[in-house]
Amino acid sequence: MLSKVMSFALAGLEGVPVEAETDINNGIPSYELVGLPDAAVKESRERVRSAIKNSGRKFPAQKITVNLAPADIRKEGAYFDLAIAVGILKATEQLVGADCSGYVFLGELSLDGTLRPVAGILPLLISAKTSGYKKFIIPKDNAREASYIEGIEVYAAEKLTEVLDHLSGFAPLSPLECTKYSGGAPHAGERYDMSFVKGQAAAKRALEVAVSGGHNILLVGPPGTGKTMLARCIPGIMPDMTFEEALEVTKIHSVAGILGSEGIVTERPFRSPHHTATTVSMCGGGNKNVKPGEISFAHHGVLFLDEMPEYNRSTLEALRQPLEDGVITVTRSGGAVTFPANFMLCASMNPCPCGNYGSKDKVCTCTPASIHKYRSKISGPLLDRIDLQVEVDSVGYEDLVSVSEEETSAEVKKRVERTRAIQRARFGDGRTNADMGERELKKYCRLSAQTEQILRASFERLKLSARARSRILKVARTIADMGLCEDIRTEHILEAVSYRSYDNFS
DSSP, rough: EEEEEEEEEEEETTTEEEEEEEEEEESOEEEEEEEEBBBHHHHHHHHHHHHHHHHHHOOSEEEEEEEEEEETTBOSSSTTHHHHHHHHHHHHTOTTTTTTTTEOOOOEEEETTEEEOOOTHHHEEEEEHHHHEEEEEEEGGGGGHHTOOOOSSSEESSSSHHHHHHHHHHSOOOOOOOOOOOOOOOOOOOOOOOGGOOSSSHHHHHHHHHHHHHHOEEEEEEESSHHHHHHHHHHHHHHOOHHHHHHHHHHHHHHHTTTOOOOSSSSSSOOOOOOOOOOHHHHEEOOOOEEEEEHHHTTTTTEETTTTTSSSSSHHHTTTHHHHHEEEEETTTTEEEEOOOOEEEEEEESSSSSSSSOOOEEEEEEEEHHHHHHHTTOHHHHTOOEEEEEOOOOOHHHTTTTOOOOOHHHHHHHHEEEEHHHHHHHHSOOOOOOGGGGGHHHHHHHOOOOHHHHHHHHHHHHTTTTHHHHHHHHHHHHHHHHHTTOOHHHHHHHHHHHTTTTTTTT
Protein backbone atom coordinates (compact mmCIF):
# COMPACT_ATOMS: atom_id res chain seq x y z
CA MET A 1 0.00 0.00 0.00
CA LEU A 2 0.91 3.66 -0.32
CA SER A 3 0.81 6.24 2.49
CA LYS A 4 1.62 9.94 2.66
CA VAL A 5 2.64 11.75 5.86
CA MET A 6 3.70 15.40 6.23
CA SER A 7 6.84 16.67 7.87
CA PHE A 8 9.06 19.75 7.52
CA ALA A 9 12.73 20.36 6.75
CA LEU A 10 14.81 23.29 7.90
CA ALA A 11 16.50 25.65 5.42
CA GLY A 12 18.23 28.46 7.28
CA LEU A 13 15.52 29.94 9.51
CA GLU A 14 12.63 28.78 7.34
CA GLY A 15 10.73 25.51 7.24
CA VAL A 16 10.14 23.65 3.96
CA PRO A 17 7.23 21.17 3.69
CA VAL A 18 8.34 17.60 3.06
CA GLU A 19 5.97 14.75 2.29
CA ALA A 20 7.10 11.29 3.35
CA GLU A 21 5.64 8.89 0.77
CA THR A 22 5.88 5.22 1.72
CA ASP A 23 5.21 2.38 -0.72
CA ILE A 24 5.25 -1.26 0.43
CA ASN A 25 5.07 -4.14 -2.05
CA ASN A 26 5.80 -7.85 -2.13
CA GLY A 27 9.29 -8.79 -3.17
CA ILE A 28 12.75 -9.27 -1.76
CA PRO A 29 12.82 -7.49 1.66
CA SER A 30 14.60 -4.17 1.23
CA TYR A 31 14.49 -0.55 2.34
CA GLU A 32 15.13 2.28 -0.12
CA LEU A 33 15.15 5.92 1.02
CA VAL A 34 15.19 8.50 -1.78
CA GLY A 35 14.77 12.26 -2.04
CA LEU A 36 18.33 13.60 -1.53
CA PRO A 37 18.77 12.39 2.07
CA ASP A 38 22.02 13.06 3.95
CA ALA A 39 23.74 10.50 6.17
CA ALA A 40 21.59 11.28 9.22
CA VAL A 41 18.40 10.76 7.20
CA LYS A 42 19.69 7.54 5.63
CA GLU A 43 20.50 6.15 9.06
CA SER A 44 16.86 6.60 10.06
CA ARG A 45 16.26 3.13 8.57
CA GLU A 46 17.80 1.39 11.59
CA ARG A 47 16.30 3.80 14.11
CA VAL A 48 12.81 3.42 12.65
CA ARG A 49 13.11 -0.38 12.36
CA SER A 50 14.13 -0.82 16.03
CA ALA A 51 11.64 1.79 17.29
CA ILE A 52 8.71 0.08 15.56
CA LYS A 53 9.68 -3.37 16.86
CA ASN A 54 10.30 -2.14 20.41
CA SER A 55 6.95 -0.35 20.38
CA GLY A 56 5.08 -3.63 19.91
CA ARG A 57 4.46 -3.27 16.15
CA LYS A 58 5.70 -5.31 13.21
CA PHE A 59 8.28 -4.05 10.78
CA PRO A 60 7.32 -5.43 7.35
CA ALA A 61 9.59 -7.99 5.68
CA GLN A 62 8.74 -6.55 2.26
CA LYS A 63 10.08 -4.13 -0.30
CA ILE A 64 9.85 -0.68 1.29
CA THR A 65 10.41 2.54 -0.65
CA VAL A 66 10.32 5.88 1.15
CA ASN A 67 10.42 9.09 -0.89
CA LEU A 68 10.94 12.47 0.78
CA ALA A 69 9.31 14.90 -1.61
CA PRO A 70 10.14 17.30 -3.17
CA ALA A 71 13.08 15.24 -4.37
CA ASP A 72 15.24 18.20 -5.47
CA ILE A 73 15.72 19.61 -1.94
CA ARG A 74 18.45 18.11 0.23
CA LYS A 75 17.07 16.61 3.46
CA GLU A 76 19.27 16.89 6.54
CA GLY A 77 18.94 15.86 10.18
CA ALA A 78 16.67 13.49 12.07
CA TYR A 79 13.44 15.50 11.70
CA PHE A 80 11.76 12.83 9.58
CA ASP A 81 12.10 9.72 11.81
CA LEU A 82 8.61 10.02 13.27
CA ALA A 83 6.97 10.75 9.92
CA ILE A 84 8.69 7.75 8.29
CA ALA A 85 7.67 5.42 11.13
CA VAL A 86 4.04 6.57 11.00
CA GLY A 87 4.06 6.24 7.21
CA ILE A 88 5.31 2.64 7.36
CA LEU A 89 2.74 1.65 9.98
CA LYS A 90 -0.05 3.32 8.02
CA ALA A 91 1.00 1.62 4.77
CA THR A 92 0.99 -1.77 6.51
CA GLU A 93 -2.50 -1.07 7.94
CA GLN A 94 -1.31 -1.13 11.55
CA LEU A 95 -3.05 2.21 12.15
CA VAL A 96 -6.66 1.19 11.59
CA GLY A 97 -9.02 4.16 11.44
CA ALA A 98 -6.25 6.68 11.99
CA ASP A 99 -6.44 9.91 10.01
CA CYS A 100 -2.94 11.37 9.59
CA SER A 101 -3.78 13.80 6.81
CA GLY A 102 -4.10 16.88 9.03
CA TYR A 103 -0.92 16.36 11.05
CA VAL A 104 2.70 17.40 10.68
CA PHE A 105 5.11 14.94 12.34
CA LEU A 106 8.49 16.07 13.67
CA GLY A 107 10.94 14.17 15.85
CA GLU A 108 13.89 11.83 16.12
CA LEU A 109 13.38 8.25 17.28
CA SER A 110 15.62 6.35 19.64
CA LEU A 111 15.90 2.58 19.34
CA ASP A 112 13.37 1.95 22.12
CA GLY A 113 10.76 4.23 20.51
CA THR A 114 11.42 7.29 22.66
CA LEU A 115 11.06 10.62 20.88
CA ARG A 116 14.16 12.75 21.07
CA PRO A 117 14.03 16.55 20.66
CA VAL A 118 15.16 18.21 17.44
CA ALA A 119 16.65 21.64 16.86
CA GLY A 120 14.64 24.38 15.18
CA ILE A 121 11.13 23.43 16.31
CA LEU A 122 10.06 27.08 16.67
CA PRO A 123 10.93 28.21 13.11
CA LEU A 124 9.54 24.93 11.74
CA LEU A 125 6.17 25.41 13.43
CA ILE A 126 5.98 29.08 12.48
CA SER A 127 6.67 28.24 8.83
CA ALA A 128 4.18 25.37 8.88
CA LYS A 129 1.52 27.60 10.43
CA THR A 130 2.15 30.18 7.69
CA SER A 131 1.68 27.39 5.12
CA GLY A 132 -1.73 26.55 6.58
CA TYR A 133 -0.96 23.55 8.82
CA LYS A 134 -2.68 23.57 12.20
CA LYS A 135 -1.94 20.25 13.95
CA PHE A 136 1.49 18.98 14.98
CA ILE A 137 2.97 16.04 16.86
CA ILE A 138 6.42 16.74 18.33
CA PRO A 139 8.75 15.34 21.03
CA LYS A 140 7.83 16.18 24.61
CA ASP A 141 11.18 17.88 25.23
CA ASN A 142 10.31 20.46 22.55
CA ALA A 143 6.96 21.27 24.17
CA ARG A 144 8.08 24.36 26.09
CA GLU A 145 9.46 26.00 22.97
CA ALA A 146 6.38 25.18 20.88
CA SER A 147 3.91 26.43 23.49
CA TYR A 148 4.61 30.07 22.65
CA ILE A 149 2.94 29.81 19.22
CA GLU A 150 -0.74 30.70 19.17
CA GLY A 151 -3.39 29.47 16.75
CA ILE A 152 -2.22 25.86 16.33
CA GLU A 153 -2.73 22.50 18.06
CA VAL A 154 0.51 20.96 19.26
CA TYR A 155 0.62 17.46 20.77
CA ALA A 156 3.79 16.53 22.63
CA ALA A 157 4.55 12.83 22.96
CA GLU A 158 7.27 11.00 24.85
CA LYS A 159 7.16 7.70 22.94
CA LEU A 160 6.10 6.38 19.56
CA THR A 161 3.39 4.29 21.23
CA GLU A 162 1.76 7.49 22.54
CA VAL A 163 1.64 8.88 19.01
CA LEU A 164 0.09 5.70 17.63
CA ASP A 165 -2.50 5.50 20.41
CA HIS A 166 -3.41 9.14 19.83
CA LEU A 167 -3.87 8.66 16.09
CA SER A 168 -5.92 5.50 16.62
CA GLY A 169 -8.10 7.20 19.20
CA PHE A 170 -7.26 4.79 22.03
CA ALA A 171 -5.56 7.40 24.25
CA PRO A 172 -5.82 10.91 22.74
CA LEU A 173 -3.17 13.40 23.77
CA SER A 174 -4.13 16.81 25.09
CA PRO A 175 -2.96 19.81 23.07
CA LEU A 176 -0.40 22.08 24.69
CA GLU A 177 -1.66 25.15 26.48
CA CYS A 178 -0.30 28.36 25.03
CA THR A 179 2.31 30.04 27.22
CA LYS A 180 2.09 33.80 27.55
CA TYR A 181 5.32 35.72 27.12
CA SER A 182 6.12 37.71 30.25
CA GLY A 183 9.53 39.12 29.32
CA GLY A 184 11.39 41.41 31.66
CA ALA A 185 13.63 38.63 32.96
CA PRO A 186 16.59 39.92 34.95
CA HIS A 187 19.86 39.77 33.07
CA ALA A 188 21.99 36.80 34.02
CA GLY A 189 24.95 39.08 34.65
CA GLU A 190 23.47 41.07 37.55
CA ARG A 191 26.99 41.38 38.93
CA TYR A 192 27.57 43.88 36.12
CA ASP A 193 25.77 47.03 37.23
CA MET A 194 26.51 50.62 36.33
CA SER A 195 26.73 51.45 40.03
CA PHE A 196 29.87 49.30 40.28
CA VAL A 197 31.72 51.43 37.72
CA LYS A 198 33.55 54.18 39.59
CA GLY A 199 34.17 57.48 37.84
CA GLN A 200 34.12 57.40 34.02
CA ALA A 201 31.21 59.86 33.82
CA ALA A 202 31.91 60.66 30.15
CA ALA A 203 32.05 56.98 29.17
CA LYS A 204 28.82 56.25 31.04
CA ARG A 205 27.11 59.12 29.27
CA ALA A 206 28.31 57.85 25.89
CA LEU A 207 27.11 54.35 26.74
CA GLU A 208 23.64 55.66 27.58
CA VAL A 209 23.53 57.61 24.31
CA ALA A 210 24.57 54.51 22.36
CA VAL A 211 21.95 52.25 23.94
CA SER A 212 19.20 54.89 23.72
CA GLY A 213 19.59 55.17 19.96
CA GLY A 214 20.91 51.71 19.09
CA HIS A 215 24.29 53.13 18.03
CA ASN A 216 27.61 51.30 17.74
CA ILE A 217 30.33 52.33 20.19
CA LEU A 218 34.12 51.98 20.49
CA LEU A 219 35.84 52.35 23.87
CA VAL A 220 39.50 53.35 23.62
CA GLY A 221 41.74 53.44 26.69
CA PRO A 222 44.63 51.88 28.65
CA PRO A 223 44.27 48.41 30.19
CA GLY A 224 42.36 48.21 33.46
CA THR A 225 40.28 51.35 32.99
CA GLY A 226 36.94 49.52 32.99
CA LYS A 227 36.22 49.15 29.27
CA THR A 228 35.10 45.54 29.58
CA MET A 229 33.11 46.29 32.71
CA LEU A 230 31.27 49.08 30.93
CA ALA A 231 30.48 46.81 28.00
CA ARG A 232 29.18 44.09 30.31
CA CYS A 233 26.75 46.61 31.79
CA ILE A 234 25.03 47.26 28.46
CA PRO A 235 22.42 44.44 28.63
CA GLY A 236 21.31 45.74 32.03
CA ILE A 237 20.33 49.14 30.61
CA MET A 238 18.76 47.91 27.36
CA PRO A 239 14.94 47.81 27.13
CA ASP A 240 13.20 44.48 27.64
CA MET A 241 12.57 42.52 24.46
CA THR A 242 9.12 42.50 22.95
CA PHE A 243 7.49 39.16 22.14
CA GLU A 244 8.22 39.64 18.43
CA GLU A 245 11.89 40.32 19.15
CA ALA A 246 12.06 37.35 21.51
CA LEU A 247 10.64 35.06 18.81
CA GLU A 248 13.22 36.25 16.27
CA VAL A 249 16.08 35.64 18.69
CA THR A 250 14.65 32.29 19.79
CA LYS A 251 14.42 31.07 16.18
CA ILE A 252 18.14 31.65 15.71
CA HIS A 253 19.10 29.94 18.98
CA SER A 254 16.69 27.08 18.28
CA VAL A 255 18.20 26.37 14.85
CA ALA A 256 21.68 26.34 16.39
CA GLY A 257 20.56 23.97 19.15
CA ILE A 258 21.60 26.32 21.97
CA LEU A 259 18.15 27.15 23.32
CA GLY A 260 17.74 26.83 27.09
CA SER A 261 15.09 24.94 29.03
CA GLU A 262 12.76 27.97 29.15
CA GLY A 263 11.90 27.47 25.50
CA ILE A 264 12.26 31.14 24.62
CA VAL A 265 15.00 33.76 24.94
CA THR A 266 13.87 36.50 27.31
CA GLU A 267 17.18 38.34 27.76
CA ARG A 268 18.88 40.40 25.10
CA PRO A 269 21.89 38.42 23.82
CA PHE A 270 25.41 39.47 24.77
CA ARG A 271 27.95 37.72 22.59
CA SER A 272 31.68 38.10 23.18
CA PRO A 273 33.60 35.85 20.75
CA HIS A 274 37.30 35.28 21.32
CA HIS A 275 39.69 37.21 19.10
CA THR A 276 40.71 33.97 17.39
CA ALA A 277 37.18 33.56 15.99
CA THR A 278 37.14 32.82 12.25
CA THR A 279 35.10 34.63 9.65
CA VAL A 280 32.79 31.61 9.30
CA SER A 281 32.15 31.41 13.05
CA MET A 282 31.39 35.14 13.08
CA CYS A 283 29.16 35.31 10.00
CA GLY A 284 27.80 31.77 9.84
CA GLY A 285 28.23 29.05 7.26
CA GLY A 286 28.95 25.37 6.83
CA ASN A 287 29.56 22.98 3.96
CA LYS A 288 25.98 21.77 3.57
CA ASN A 289 23.71 22.79 6.41
CA VAL A 290 24.36 26.53 6.81
CA LYS A 291 24.21 27.66 10.44
CA PRO A 292 24.09 31.18 11.92
CA GLY A 293 27.20 32.82 13.34
CA GLU A 294 28.01 35.10 16.26
CA ILE A 295 26.58 38.22 14.63
CA SER A 296 23.21 36.46 14.24
CA PHE A 297 23.34 35.14 17.81
CA ALA A 298 23.71 38.80 18.84
CA HIS A 299 20.52 39.80 16.95
CA HIS A 300 18.57 42.39 19.00
CA GLY A 301 21.43 42.36 21.48
CA VAL A 302 25.12 43.21 21.77
CA LEU A 303 28.20 41.94 19.95
CA PHE A 304 31.23 42.78 22.10
CA LEU A 305 34.68 42.65 20.52
CA ASP A 306 37.24 42.99 23.30
CA GLU A 307 40.64 44.21 22.05
CA MET A 308 39.30 44.75 18.55
CA PRO A 309 42.67 45.07 16.74
CA GLU A 310 43.57 41.52 17.83
CA TYR A 311 40.82 40.06 15.61
CA ASN A 312 41.64 38.86 12.13
CA ARG A 313 41.38 41.69 9.59
CA SER A 314 39.09 39.73 7.24
CA THR A 315 36.81 38.84 10.15
CA LEU A 316 36.43 42.50 11.08
CA GLU A 317 35.82 43.54 7.48
CA ALA A 318 33.02 40.97 7.24
CA LEU A 319 31.08 43.06 9.77
CA ARG A 320 30.73 46.00 7.42
CA GLN A 321 27.74 44.77 5.41
CA PRO A 322 25.61 43.52 8.34
CA LEU A 323 26.32 46.75 10.26
CA GLU A 324 24.69 48.62 7.37
CA ASP A 325 21.88 46.23 6.42
CA GLY A 326 21.01 44.40 9.64
CA VAL A 327 21.15 41.03 7.85
CA ILE A 328 23.90 38.68 6.67
CA THR A 329 23.56 36.54 3.53
CA VAL A 330 25.71 33.41 3.61
CA THR A 331 26.28 32.00 0.13
CA ARG A 332 27.49 28.46 -0.46
CA SER A 333 27.46 26.13 -3.47
CA GLY A 334 24.13 24.70 -2.31
CA GLY A 335 22.43 28.10 -2.19
CA ALA A 336 22.18 31.28 -0.14
CA VAL A 337 20.69 31.71 3.33
CA THR A 338 19.90 35.07 4.91
CA PHE A 339 20.11 35.41 8.70
CA PRO A 340 19.07 38.47 10.72
CA ALA A 341 21.97 40.42 12.23
CA ASN A 342 20.58 43.63 13.68
CA PHE A 343 22.92 44.04 16.64
CA MET A 344 24.62 46.80 18.60
CA LEU A 345 28.39 46.61 18.17
CA CYS A 346 30.46 47.45 21.23
CA ALA A 347 34.22 47.24 20.77
CA SER A 348 37.19 48.08 22.96
CA MET A 349 40.86 48.61 22.26
CA ASN A 350 44.06 50.07 23.65
CA PRO A 351 45.33 53.30 22.11
CA CYS A 352 48.66 51.61 21.29
CA PRO A 353 50.41 48.23 21.70
CA CYS A 354 51.62 49.02 25.24
CA GLY A 355 48.29 50.65 26.08
CA ASN A 356 49.64 53.88 27.58
CA TYR A 357 49.51 56.31 24.67
CA GLY A 358 47.76 59.50 25.80
CA SER A 359 47.52 58.35 29.42
CA LYS A 360 47.77 61.04 32.07
CA ASP A 361 49.56 58.67 34.47
CA LYS A 362 51.79 56.33 32.44
CA VAL A 363 54.43 56.78 29.75
CA CYS A 364 54.01 55.19 26.32
CA THR A 365 57.01 53.17 25.11
CA CYS A 366 55.76 52.56 21.57
CA THR A 367 57.29 54.02 18.43
CA PRO A 368 55.12 56.05 16.03
CA ALA A 369 55.44 53.24 13.46
CA SER A 370 54.20 50.58 15.89
CA ILE A 371 51.29 52.78 16.97
CA HIS A 372 50.31 53.36 13.35
CA LYS A 373 50.56 49.64 12.55
CA TYR A 374 48.44 48.74 15.59
CA ARG A 375 45.71 51.26 14.87
CA SER A 376 45.59 50.56 11.14
CA LYS A 377 44.33 47.05 11.89
CA ILE A 378 40.90 48.71 12.04
CA SER A 379 40.08 50.02 8.59
CA GLY A 380 38.61 53.44 7.94
CA PRO A 381 35.37 52.08 6.42
CA LEU A 382 34.74 49.94 9.52
CA LEU A 383 35.56 52.79 11.90
CA ASP A 384 33.22 54.97 9.85
CA ARG A 385 30.33 52.67 10.86
CA ILE A 386 30.96 53.12 14.59
CA ASP A 387 28.85 56.06 15.74
CA LEU A 388 30.52 56.81 19.07
CA GLN A 389 34.27 56.63 19.67
CA VAL A 390 34.97 57.27 23.33
CA GLU A 391 38.19 57.73 25.28
CA VAL A 392 38.29 55.91 28.62
CA ASP A 393 41.15 57.07 30.86
CA SER A 394 42.51 55.73 34.14
CA VAL A 395 40.50 56.13 37.33
CA GLY A 396 42.12 57.77 40.35
CA TYR A 397 42.39 55.99 43.68
CA GLU A 398 40.07 58.48 45.34
CA ASP A 399 37.34 57.63 42.84
CA LEU A 400 37.82 53.92 43.47
CA VAL A 401 37.41 54.17 47.25
CA SER A 402 34.68 56.80 47.09
CA VAL A 403 31.53 55.88 49.06
CA SER A 404 29.30 58.16 47.00
CA GLU A 405 26.35 56.43 45.38
CA GLU A 406 26.63 55.82 41.64
CA GLU A 407 23.61 55.52 39.37
CA THR A 408 22.33 51.97 39.06
CA SER A 409 21.58 50.24 35.78
CA ALA A 410 17.87 50.28 36.66
CA GLU A 411 17.88 54.09 36.85
CA VAL A 412 19.69 54.43 33.54
CA LYS A 413 17.36 51.86 31.97
CA LYS A 414 14.31 53.99 32.81
CA ARG A 415 15.74 56.91 30.84
CA VAL A 416 16.69 54.60 27.97
CA GLU A 417 13.16 53.22 27.80
CA ARG A 418 11.74 56.75 27.80
CA THR A 419 13.97 57.67 24.84
CA ARG A 420 13.12 54.46 23.00
CA ALA A 421 9.41 55.22 23.50
CA ILE A 422 9.90 58.52 21.65
CA GLN A 423 11.48 56.62 18.74
CA ARG A 424 8.66 54.04 18.65
CA ALA A 425 6.15 56.87 18.42
CA ARG A 426 8.20 58.51 15.69
CA PHE A 427 8.72 55.49 13.44
CA GLY A 428 5.68 53.41 14.38
CA ASP A 429 7.71 50.22 14.75
CA GLY A 430 10.70 48.83 16.64
CA ARG A 431 13.34 50.84 14.78
CA THR A 432 15.76 53.18 16.51
CA ASN A 433 17.44 56.39 15.43
CA ALA A 434 20.44 54.37 14.25
CA ASP A 435 18.17 52.70 11.65
CA MET A 436 17.10 55.94 9.97
CA GLY A 437 17.52 56.25 6.20
CA GLU A 438 18.20 59.39 4.22
CA ARG A 439 14.51 60.22 3.83
CA GLU A 440 14.00 60.08 7.59
CA LEU A 441 17.18 62.06 8.24
CA LYS A 442 15.81 64.93 6.16
CA LYS A 443 12.49 64.76 7.97
CA TYR A 444 13.58 64.37 11.59
CA CYS A 445 17.07 65.91 11.63
CA ARG A 446 16.53 69.42 10.34
CA LEU A 447 19.16 71.91 11.52
CA SER A 448 19.10 75.65 12.02
CA ALA A 449 21.53 77.76 10.00
CA GLN A 450 23.85 78.18 13.00
CA THR A 451 23.84 74.45 13.82
CA GLU A 452 24.41 73.57 10.18
CA GLN A 453 27.44 75.87 10.10
CA ILE A 454 28.94 74.11 13.13
CA LEU A 455 28.45 70.72 11.49
CA ARG A 456 29.98 71.99 8.25
CA ALA A 457 33.07 73.28 10.07
CA SER A 458 33.47 69.96 11.90
CA PHE A 459 33.02 68.04 8.66
CA GLU A 460 35.82 69.96 6.98
CA ARG A 461 38.20 70.06 9.96
CA LEU A 462 37.92 66.34 10.77
CA LYS A 463 37.77 65.34 7.09
CA LEU A 464 34.65 63.28 7.70
CA SER A 465 32.86 61.12 5.14
CA ALA A 466 29.24 61.44 4.07
CA ARG A 467 28.45 58.37 6.18
CA ALA A 468 30.06 59.97 9.24
CA ARG A 469 27.91 63.09 8.76
CA SER A 470 24.76 60.96 8.67
CA ARG A 471 25.79 59.14 11.80
CA ILE A 472 26.53 62.40 13.61
CA LEU A 473 22.99 63.53 12.79
CA LYS A 474 21.56 60.25 14.09
CA VAL A 475 23.49 60.54 17.36
CA ALA A 476 22.46 64.19 17.70
CA ARG A 477 18.83 63.14 17.20
CA THR A 478 19.21 60.63 20.01
CA ILE A 479 20.81 63.20 22.33
CA ALA A 480 17.93 65.58 21.59
CA ASP A 481 15.42 62.81 22.37
CA MET A 482 17.18 62.15 25.67
CA GLY A 483 16.72 65.82 26.52
CA LEU A 484 13.07 65.73 25.36
CA CYS A 485 13.85 68.32 22.67
CA GLU A 486 11.91 68.31 19.42
CA ASP A 487 14.64 70.14 17.49
CA ILE A 488 18.35 69.34 17.27
CA ARG A 489 20.22 72.16 18.97
CA THR A 490 23.80 73.35 18.83
CA GLU A 491 24.80 71.53 22.01
CA HIS A 492 23.43 68.27 20.63
CA ILE A 493 25.53 68.55 17.46
CA LEU A 494 28.64 69.50 19.45
CA GLU A 495 28.30 66.46 21.71
CA ALA A 496 27.69 64.16 18.73
CA VAL A 497 30.77 65.54 16.95
CA SER A 498 32.88 65.02 20.07
CA TYR A 499 32.24 61.28 19.73
CA ARG A 500 34.01 61.18 16.32
CA SER A 501 37.50 62.09 17.56
CA TYR A 502 39.08 58.79 16.44
CA ASP A 503 37.85 58.82 12.84
CA ASN A 504 41.33 59.60 11.51
CA PHE A 505 43.44 58.14 14.30
CA SER A 506 45.20 55.56 12.14
